[in-house]
Amino acid sequence: MSFLVCRVHREDKSIYHQLEMMDEQQLSAGDVLIRIEYSGINFKDALGVTGKGKIYKLFPVNAGIDCAGIVESSSDTRFEIGEKVLVNGCGLGEIQDGGLAQKVRVPADWVIKIPEGLTSRTAMILGTAGFTAALAIDRMEQNDQTPEQGAIVVTGASGGVGSFAVSMLSRLGYEVIAVSGRDEHSDYLKNMGASKVVNMQQLALGTRPLEEARFAGAIDNVGGELLSGLIRHTGLWGNIACIGMAADANYQTTVFPLILRGVSLLGISSTNCPMPKRERIWQRIGKELLPNNTELIVSQEVCLADISPCFYDILARRHRGRILVNCE
Numbered sequence: 001m002s003f004l005v006c007r008v009h010r011e012d013k014s015i016y017h018q019l020e021m022m023d024e025q026q027l028s029a030g031d032v033l034i035r036i037e038y039s040g041i042n043f044k045d046a047l048g049v050t051g052k053g054k055i056y057k058l059f060p061v062n063a064g065i066d067c068a069g070i071v072e073s074s075s076d077t078r079f080e081i082g083e084k085v086l087v088n089g090c091g092l093g094e095i096q097d098g099g100l101a102q103k104v105r106v107p108a109d110w111v112i113k114i115p116e117g118l119t120s121r122t123a124m125i126l127g128t129a130g131f132t133a134a135l136a137i138d139r140m141e142q143n144d145q146t147p148e149q150g151a152i153v154v155t156g157a158s159g160g161v162g163s164f165a166v167s168m169l170s171r172l173g174y175e176v177i178a179v180s181g182r183d184e185h186s187d188y189l190k191n192m193g194a195s196k197v198v199n200m201q202q203l204a205l206g207t208r209p210l211e212e213a214r215f216a217g218a219i220d221n222v223g224g225e226l227l228s229g230l231i232r233h234t235g236l237w238g239n240i241a242c243i244g245m246a247a248d249a250n251y252q253t254t255v256f257p258l259i260l261r262g263v264s265l266l267g268i269s270s271t272n273c274p275m276p277k278r279e280r281i282w283q284r285i286g287k288e289l290l291p292n293n294t295e296l297i298v299s300q301e302v303c304l305a306d307i308s309p310c311f312y313d314i315l316a317r318r319h320r321g322r323i324l325v326n327c328e
């Protein structure tokens with residue numbers, strides 16, 4: 001039986017996407033066929049389908065770097081028909097047909113059983129954004145970050161990763177300073193658990209190689225000047241998780257924060273996260289990191305037929321939190 005997908009094509013050098021009907025035989029090869037219940041739209045999907053970023057390694061391809069649903073068939077004994085599973089990263093929607101579709105087929109090694117505490121819906125409200133926030137916090141803590149060290153700054157705070165970072169850090173007892181370029185999201189971010197919401201100007205970051213140690217660490221989604229400034233203001237043994245480049249892929253630093261304060265810049269790559277760590281992080285989300293106010297992070301719930309404008313909203317910084325896609 002055919003089903004609906006968001007398929008991305010390249011013709012000459014231009015990239016376009018459209019909704020199409022497809023058959024199972026046309027999907028990328030794999031061991032596990034999943035009927036998708038929910039997916040989400042990520043910054044990376046928006047870059048890919050609009051051609052603003054070089055995301056896809058094959059064309060045509062179904063977009064979507066994450067999804068959750070029910071196993072329809074599996075040639076791998078680890079998964080049974082009817083089981084609830086999720087896939088995020090690993091190459092989904094990049095080197096393999098992705099999750100903005102009603103069905104997907106993937107290698108069994110990419111599939112995660114939805115952990116206790118989560119459903120297909122909550123798993124995809126989190127999606128890659130929530131997973132990445134959790135991965136960043138986990139890496140910081142493995143590098144000895146504690147709430148007692150002081151406040152953590154979260155940039156791009158009203159976006160998907162930012163909202164979850166604020167909310168999860170606050171749940172773990174950290175003081176959180178949310179940095180958002182949009183004042184209208186201040187109350188939302190306070191509801192998420194931020195003790196203070198400021199814009200970049202109010203943060204008043206200095207430009208000397210080493211500035212007053214005002215923050216214990218940071219989760220940065222923005223890059224550029226903001227990241228450069230935060231490195232200069234991070235205190236002894238603080239960690240900065242580098243996640244995104246919503247503003248700029250470049251940043252500038254000297255070695256001084258690193259060699260005089262022991263500051264660590266931690267790279268976060270959700271796509272390439274090794275499977276044992278990926279499984280452990282999803283378990284940790286289900287047990288202790290899932291925010292109480294998860295539904296508040298959903299700014300829009302759309303069906304596949306309505307996703308197209310959402311890609312442009314994300315790139316134009318018009319959305320907040322997560323855009324959830326109901327694929328059924």
Ligand SMILES: NC(=O)c1ccc[n+]([C@@H]2O[C@H](COP(=O)([O-])OP(=O)(O)OC[C@H]3O[C@@H](n4cnc5c(N)ncnc54)[C@H](OP(=O)(O)O)[C@@H]3O)[C@@H](O)[C@H]2O)c1
Pocket residue numbers: 042043044128129132155156157158159160161162179180181182185221222242243244245246247268269270271314317319320321
């Ligand atoms: N490393 C990884 O594994 C990984 C995983 C997921 C995402 N990412 C990256 O992390 C970033 C955030 O992802 P996301 O899914 O949270 O995206 P998102 O929902 O679009 O959020 C990005 C946020 O960054 C801020 N922002 C956007 N454009 C900006 C600009 N030009 N200058 C300054 N701030 C800007 C906005 O927050 P405010 O308006 O509140 O300032 C926006 O809501 C993206 O760069 C994405 O590619 C990386």
